[in-house]
Amino acid sequence: MQMNLERLRKVAIPDRPELRVLALSTLINTFGNGLFMTIEVIYFTTVVGLSPSKVALALSIAGGISLLFSVPAGHLSDRYGPRNIGAISYIFEGMFLSCLVFVHSYLPFLFINIICGITGTVGQTMRMATISKLGTGEERVNIRAYQRTVTNFGIALGSVIAGIALGINTKSVYQGMLLANALTFILSSLVFLKLPFIAPTVEKSEPLSFEALKDRRFLGATVLNGFMSLHFVLQGVAIPLWIVNETNAPRWWVSVIMVINTIGVVLFQIRVSRGSGDIAVGALQFRRAGFAVAGACLLYALAAGVSTILACSILVLAMCAHVFGELVGSAGSWSIGFGLADEKHQGQYQGVYSLSWGVGGTIGPAFVTAMAITIGQLGWVYMAILFATTGLVMYRLVMKRWLVEQPVTK
Structure with missing residues (x-):
């Protein structure tokens, strides 16, 4: 004990x-x-x-x-x-x-x-x-x-x-x-x-540089991370609207779904992130996230038009897949964001990388609402394709750079 x-x-x-x-x-x-x-x-x-x-x-x-x-x-x-x-x-x-x-x-x-x-x-x-x-x-x-x-x-x-x-x-x-x-x-x-005070990495006399904005591969990773971050907006906007308006699950089931997400992240994020410091592992985690969130989207779509018990069961399965995607996707995203950055300009690189979450949070609500509510079940399929493709492209983008510099073991 x-x-x-x-x-x-x-x-x-x-x-x-x-x-x-x-x-x-x-x-x-x-x-x-x-x-x-x-x-x-x-x-x-x-x-x-x-x-x-x-x-x-x-x-x-x-x-x-x-x-x-x-x-x-x-x-x-x-x-x-x-x-x-x-x-x-x-x-x-x-x-x-x-x-x-x-x-x-x-x-x-x-x-x-x-x-x-x-x-x-x-x-x-x-x-x-x-x-x-x-x-x-x-x-x-x-x-x-x-x-x-x-x-x-x-x-x-x-x-x-x-x-x-x-x-x-x-x-x-x-x-x-x-x-x-x-x-x-x-x-x-x-x-x-x-x-503790962290010493600056750039001299005050040095001219302003935009190293992160010149790094095309890092910018590409930022854009892809922005696409993947839309799954957070799904949780806050599309999923509650979908459950309330398009399924036979009770309204309070929204709270159940969100509690599953919160508990999953609190209990397992640290454990799932272990080993992701290697950027090759991070890229693999990101690819897994794309498939997991895509699977969750397909399950959310299937929750419409079925009985209350079946809808509730499908939504729980969907959120479990979603949580797994969130856990491995977050670990992969952090690994890529830190690993592709230039050490001297980490602050600048992290500022650029944070744009991915910011843009996703700004345009995401309108996008996911249009997909899930306006288009309906087919919109969930489109989003599944988007997430799966994003994971695959990120994996290729990261591994391509690192294969040039050193051998990478899958």
Whole structure:
């Protein structure tokens, strides 16, 4: 029993103090994210009175503008180090998020979301740059996997607390959640400052360079990663709409499906990511992800037009396949993103690579809704083809480069 507890402690708590600091900062921040994500749209539509379309438009505009700051943030990381800039970005984001309790109209809501989108992009780029400097190869992927596990746990915990606020359903409680979220950013920044200072890799006197934007293979990998990242949008947008509108499964089955996803990531992301430090293994993982998510899409399509019990069963199988694809795809994506990057310009490269998730999150909702809801079952087949093809092409792109430099064992 004691041996099992010790093993659990080693898995749950990193040995290196800097990794514990990074994990604590992430946990505090993502707990706030869970609070905010659960109530944001509901508060601003039902309490403030903004229309759902205006809220969605503001979030899309903010997301699009924030993408423009991803690469410049990477430059800042390479020249000045990621720690201090990351902490400053969290402080500013927390300050502006606290102002949301004073918002009563559209333009202030839009302005604050744009500022928070920019600071959020800078902060995330600094966090990724920090991970790239705290290890090499296998270590980086393992650190990223642990961070993702902490992220999911933090968001889930925050969502549970926010669920209580939804049950109480008063303006003051909602605003309390907004302020609590803002406070988590301030606290997260203070913890982030406890990380060791990471020396810049680019001299301040050196002229600006755009090495990542000149690297065609890396740009290709970024585009392909963007296509694969659409499966995250499926979970948040298309799958709930599909279950509610096109299947005979009960509405609450959406929660069951999402719980399966959260538990799967928390329990297995670290284990599945082991061994992915080798970029050849990462490419293979990415290819597996393409096939797994493609299979999940076909299963989601089959859940329409069948009995309630059968629909529920198919949806569980689909999400299990989806979770597997998410686990191996994330590990493969991190391996490729770190492995193809130039060490001197890791911050810049991670800034470019993060564009893949940003673009996917910006245009993804409209795309997956059109595929799954407007087109229907055939749209799920199209998406299955897209994911499978993306995995295959990424595998070829990565292996082609590495076969030139050194032998690669499949």
